[in-house]
């Protein structure tokens with residue numbers, strides 16, 4: 001069910017105050033398990049910062065590289081995953097407990113699905129965050145944002161063709177959909193030319209005028225750009241050295257005998273003065289901080305938090321998981337359409353050629369002769385292995401390619417919905433991939449009741465494809481953080497495909513290997529394929545001059561391999577169960593990634 005709530009009781013109504021009290025953020029020491037000494041000691045990143053930011057502030061945070069600006073911004077957004085102390089509240093409410101969308105952060109690097117157009121991306125975001133675009137209110141919000149953020153002329157442009165500034169604007173438009181009360185931007189102008197930089201800053205300034213707080217870290221802003229901000233914060237070595245107006249900052253610097261020369265970039269002057277280069281200034285950081293604290297005490301200014309009851313603009317939308325799956329599938333389908341030529345070509349190359357090679361090599365093979373038994377066993381194993389390996393290895397990297405996007409969108413949709421959508425998006429491949437093997441490869445070997453047998457083989461391969469896809473997605477999701485999926489999967493493949501019966505006699509397996517057997521999609525797939533073929537072979541020729549034991553019929557072949565007879569329904573259920581098991585493991589793998597926190 002779709003819920004659009006207007007948060008009338010939100011503490012964010014009217015005036016907004018962000019209060020930071022004794023914030024300390026650090027990176028824990030890094031220690032290898034084989035070394036006693038830490039390889040990297042504990043590092044303090046934010047050092048005892050206390051601050052107060054109020055409605056209407058268009059705040060520029062400046063400071064030398066490594067001063068802690070990004071960490072401070074991420075903490076303000078409640079997304080910092082590093083260990084910390086202290087409290088950040090917004091109108092008295094802990095920033096971590098605020099409803100989603102109240103505080104939005106635009107990280108320094110934008111991550112999009114690049115094959116989408118600007119409009120498609122915004123439709124996706126609106127549908128996920130606000131609700132159906134069929135409601136006129138949502139359509140109006142989207143159109144207003146598009147024109148406010150000056151993206152009207154770019155609606156049909158593909159994201160991959162956008163300039164850096166346009167990408168920033170698109171990121172901004174996506175963040176504005178939830179009508180955040182506090183907008184945080186990490187270096188919104190970095191890498192942009194002066195025109196694009198002033199365009200972005202202009203849009204942000206307008207947003208701050210609508211009763212919101214806009215906080216930006218800025219790296220070497222031009223003098224003109226710097227003047228656009230109505231307040232500035234200066235950071236160095238994790239400390240907040242100053243927060244206030246341009247005039248107050250100038251006076252503070254003058255109090256330690258630092259005067260910015262005429263025609264010199266003010267921001268650059270401040271940054272240079274507090275950068276930790278001992279040859280430039282040794283004591284300025286401490287002196288400026290001391291003077292700033294003294295001034296604060298003298299002014300007796302308090303950080304008063306309001307709890308106004310006026311109506312908030314904030315909207316919360318909770319889409320049902322089924323709708324989330326639908327919206328995610330819509331986005332996957334766009335990518336599929338954009339890459340269709342490449343996908344068809346790769347599918348043709350990998351399957352049609354493979355199927356033709358198998359067909360040519362096994363031409364004329366029949367399971368009705370003693371010599372053909374070995375060939376048919378090999379033939380069935382190749383069908384099974386081609387489908388399962390193609391499907392599992394193509395699914396293996398599916399999450400890795402989208403990990404940054406998934407982490408950026410964490411919380412927007414449920415992990416469960418994302419996994420299901422991903423799995424469903426792979427189903428067309430499972431349907432198409434076995435077709436060349438069935439139509440081309442099987443046409444050259446002897447198969448009794450050709451049409452029915454081919455159909456049964458196709459269904460078995462389709463189910464094998466589903467289980468293999470789940471296996472690939474599951475392995476990919478579980479080992480994504482280590483980046484070792486490509487190394488772990490072959491190790492896991494080995495015991496699983498040994499259970500196929502193609503190399504080891506199933507009936508000779510020790511009982512302690514049974515859990516592996518019943519968890520192996522290769523076992524169910526080969527059992528089903530072998531049953532489909534061999535149970536139809538009534539008699540196998542046995543020449544009089546052979547010295548070894550003859551296999552009399554298909555049932556004898558099945559018995560020799562250790563396959564169960566007439567187990568096809570159970571095999572099908574087994575494949576579906578294996579698929580479910582890998583889906584659950586994959587889901588927990590992704591959930592673990594989500595818990596690691598936001599990617600910035």
Ligand SMILES: Nc1ncnc2c1ncn2[C@@H]1O[C@H](COP(=O)(O)OP(=O)(O)OP(=O)(O)O)[C@@H](O)[C@H]1O
Pocket residue numbers: 027043045063064065066067068069070071072082219
């Ligand atoms: N996850 C982390 N683990 C360890 N150290 C970290 C982590 N995140 C940040 N740091 C360290 O904290 C310091 C401050 O980093 P931060 O990115 O906040 O600085 P910054 O002022 O934004 O720098 P820049 O202007 O170069 O982006 C840096 O020395 C950085 O190496």
